[in-house]
Each structure stands twice: as structure tokens, then as C-alpha cells.
Amino acid sequence: MITALYLGFSKGILTVFGGTVNEETYRQAKEYFFWITAGIPFYMFGQAMNPIIRSDGSPRFAMASTLVGAVFNIIFDPILIFGLKWGMMGAAVATIAGQIITALLSLWYLAHMKAVKVTRSAFRMRRDLIRKFLPLGLTSLLSQISLVASMAAVNNMIRKYGALDPIFGLEQYAQIPMAVVGIVMKFFQIVISIAVGLAAGCISITGYNIGAGRKDRAKELFTLLLKAEAIVGFIALLIVELIPGKLIAIFGAANEMKASTTQNLLSAPSASTSV
Numbered sequence: 001m002i003t004a005l006y007l008g009f010s011k012g013i014l015t016v017f018g019g020t021v022n023e024e025t026y027r028q029a030k031e032y033f034f035w036i037t038a039g040i041p042f043y044m045f046g047q048a049m050n051p052i053i054r055s056d057g058s059p060r061f062a063m064a065s066t067l068v069g070a071v072f073n074i075i076f077d078p079i080l081i082f083g084l085k086w087g088m089m090g091a092a093v094a095t096i097a098g099q100i101i102t103a104l105l106s107l108w109y110l111a112h113m114k115a116v117k118v119t120r121s122a123f124r125m126r127r128d129l130i131r132k133f134l135p136l137g138l139t140s141l142l143s144q145i146s147l148v149a150s151m152a153a154v155n156n157m158i159r160k161y162g163a164l165d166p167i168f169g170l171e172q173y174a175q176i177p178m179a180v181v182g183i184v185m186k187f188f189q190i191v192i193s194i195a196v197g198l199a200a201g202c203i204s205i206t207g208y209n210i211g212a213g214r215k216d217r218a219k220e221l222f223t224l225l226l227k228a229e230a231i232v233g234f235i236a237l238l239i240v241e242l243i244p245g246k247l248i249a250i251f252g253a254a255n256e257m258k259a260s261t262t263q264n265l266l267s268a269p270s271a272s273t274s275v
Contacts (some may be wrong), residue, residue, distance in 0.1 A: 003040045005014070005035045006033075006040070007037055007245055009033070010030065010033055010037070011030075013033070014026065014030060016152050017151070017152050017155050018155030018158060018178050018247065019033070020159075021159050021162075021175050022171055023171075024060040025174070026174045028087075028088045031088045031092070032089070033090045035089060035092030035093055035095075035096060036092050036096065038096065039092075039095065039096030039100070040102045040134075041098050041101040043103075045103045045106060045107070046065070046066075046106050049109070050062050050066060050106070051104075051200075052110075053065070053106065053109055054204070055204070056109075056114050056115050056116065057114055057116070059110070061105075061109060064105075065102050065109070068098075068101055068102065069098035069099055069100075069101045069102035069105075069127050071098075072097060072101055073094050073097070073098035076094040076097060077090070077094045079094075080093055080094050081094075151185070154181065155181070155196065157265040158177045158178055159177075162174065183247075183248055183251045185192065187236075187240070191236045195229050198228055199225060199229075202221055205221060206218045206221060206222070
């Protein structure tokens with residue numbers, strides 16, 4: 001249903017997120033969006049199964065199934081993009097292929113679960129269970145939706161006010177502000193993923209200790225988690241402040257850096273006009 005909805009309103013969705021900043025950006029965004037949308041069912045299944053696999057007592061399998069898909073994506077990205085010259089479609093297809101592999105591994109595990117035997121009745125909707133997990137799901141949903149809404153607002157402001165810049169207002173440079181924000185968000189996503197991973201790893205340990213009546217251990221673990229999160233944040237701050245150029249270069253943004261340098265040179269006051 002989500003795939004059909006996205007494909008039906010693809011232009012509107014891309015417009016909201018700044019994908020129509022210029023014709024070339026819209027063409028590539030539309031191509032990537034189509035293929036990624038086609039892989040949504042596989043992505044959702046793999047993501048939904050991951051915490052279930054961990055809860056079933058197989059955190060290593062949950063990690064391995066995700067890593068296998070990610071490694072496949074990394075390996076086949078250059079092959080499809082440059083080798084087969086598929087361009088943006090190649091990047092999307094490699095991503096979908098990785099998601100399919102993760103989904104297939106998760107499906108295999110679903111048929112070989114340790115603690116739960118999957119039957120037809122397990123797929124029936126039960127109101128008593130829905131009442132229990134719906135509040136937990138809504139909390140995560142609202143959190144993610146708020147991030148998406150804020151990102152859409154930022155992208156539209158970039159598109160609107162970036163056009164007022166003498167350099168970025170030009171057709172060939174209009175996508176640069178969006179690319180810069182994309183790099184920042186990707187790095188931010190890496191940091192947040194580490195933080196979320198640390199917190200997720202503590203959930204089962206905390207639950208076990210609270211269930212055993214050892215709240216003191218749960219509090220101690222919480223303190224250690226806060227320290228670890230602070231260290232991760234501090235390291236990320238050092239990376240951003242000390243080596244921003246190398247960080248940007250990792251994401252292949254050499255052209256954006258050159259354009260920014262050009263803008264600074266053009267906007268700087270001429271030496272002949274200085275007093």
C-alpha cells in the first residue's frame with residue numbers, strides 16, 4: 001500500500017523534499033525514488049524482523065543479516081553504477097538487492113525461531129495485543145515523522161533562499177546547498193545510529209535485571225550508557241571541527257567544495273577597492 005501511495009504521489013513527495021530544485025536533480029531523484037520505493041516491502045520486513053530475531057535470542061544472526069545486505073550493497077554499488085553504467089538506477093538497485101537479501105535471511109529465521117512456533121493463527125490481528133504494542137509503536141512513529149517534517153521544511157527553505165544566492169541561484173549550481181545538507185544529515189545519521197545501537201543493546205540487559213529485581217544494576221548500566229553516548233558525541237564533534245574537508249570528501253563532494261570556494265572568491269571584496 002505504501003509503495004503504491006508513494007508511486008502515485010511521487011512528484012508531490014519529491015517537491016516537498018526539494019527534489020525539483022532543477023531539472024537534472026529532479027530527473028535523478030525521480031529515477032532513484034522509483035526503484036527505492038519498489039523495495040519498500042523488503043526493507044520493512046527486514047527492519048521489522050530484526051528486533052524480533054534479537055528478542056528470540058539470536059542477536060548475532062540479526063546483526064549478520066543486516067551486515068550481509070549492507071556489504072552486498074557496498075560491493076555492487078560501483079559495479080552497477082560505473083561497471084554497467086546504470087548511474088542512479090544502479091545505486092538504487094544495489095540498495096534494493098541488499099534489502100532483499102536481508103529480508104530473505106529474516107524469512108528463513110522466521111521459519112526456524114527458537115522461542116516461538118509460527119502458525120497461521122499468529123498472523124491474525126488480536127485487539128488485546130494491539131492495545132499493548134500500539135502506544136509503543138506510536139511513540140516511535142511520531143518521533144520519526146517529526147524528523148521527516150523538519151527535514152522537509154529545511155529542504156524547502158534551502159530551495160527557496162538558495163535561489164537568492166548569486167552562485168547557487170544559477171541552474172548548474174542550484175543543487176549544491178541540498179547536497180551539502182545531505183552530507184551533514186548522512187554523517188548525523190551515522191552518529192545517531194551508533195547512539196541508537198548502544199541504547200538498543202542495553203534494552204534486553206536492563207529488562208533482565210529489572211525482572212530479577214536488580215534495579216541497582218539497571219541504574220549502573222544507564223550511567224555507563226550516558227557516558228558512552230557522551231563520548232560518541234564528543235568524537236563526532238572533533239571530527240566535524242578538525243577535519244571537515246576530509247569528511248566532506250568521503251561523500252564525493254569535491255565539486256561542491258570547488259563551487260563554494262568560487263562563491264567565496266566572487267563574494268569577497270576586491271583588493272583594489274579596499275582602503
